[in-house]
Amino acid sequence: MTDVRKGAAIAAAIVLLVSLAGCSATVHNASTTSAIAAPTPSPTATIPVPVSTPIPAPAAPPPAAAVAAPAPAPVAKAVAAAPASPSSAACVGTPAGIKHIYVSISQQHLWACTGGVLLLDAAVTTGASALTNVNDATPVGTFYIRNKVRNTVLAGHDVNGAWHDPVTFWMPFTGGIGFHDSPWQTFPLGSQLYKTQGSHGCIHVPLGGLTTLFSWAPIGTAVTVRT
DSSP: OHHHHHHHHHHHHHHHHHHHHHHHHHHHHHHHHHHSOOOOOOOOOOOOOOOOOOOOOOOOOOOGGGSOOOOOOOOOOOOOOOOOOHHHHHTTTOOTTOEEEEEETTTTEEEEEETTEEEEEEEOBOBOTTOSSSOOOOOOEEEEOOOOEEEEEEEEEETTEEEEEEEEEEEEEETTEEEEOOTTOOSOTTOTTHHHHSBSSOEEOOHHHHHHHHHHOOTTOEEEEEO
């Protein structure tokens, strides 16, 4: 029994020895391979490939509707000039702030001005200048208002008869000649019939215009009568 155990022990030792020798060879081979360093490959120079940077596209122009069109320049329109008025021309030359009454016998018209500003423009009737047996023509020249009377009667007589005429306003400017209304007159003021059917030398003014004239013109206001 003892010999058998000895023999088995020897056989096991041989097997272990063979096993250890195989592992060593494997380790050696690995060790040799580790000892000889493999040449390190030279780094390959990497040439960077330029990457095209995207260029942003230009902004699209705003739509035509978004751009405000310039306003068209105003076009001057020709305006027809107003015809010259004889009433405005009548005040030319009157000193500023001065009241003056102008009468034209040929035009049978009256203008009342304050400086160059027209207050009243009215048709009138002057004296019957064509009568040959009396002198009823209205005197020409520059005079001044001498008095202002309301609700009176104008009376007188000549070779053709007498008169007794009630008036609402009476504004004498020389002798018995002055401005007054004439409710008895049957032809229109401003008519050329004045030459034979006009006044005894006074100036007939429409009642509306005379109302304005009476309150506007103080005593001393200048009156210029022209042919």
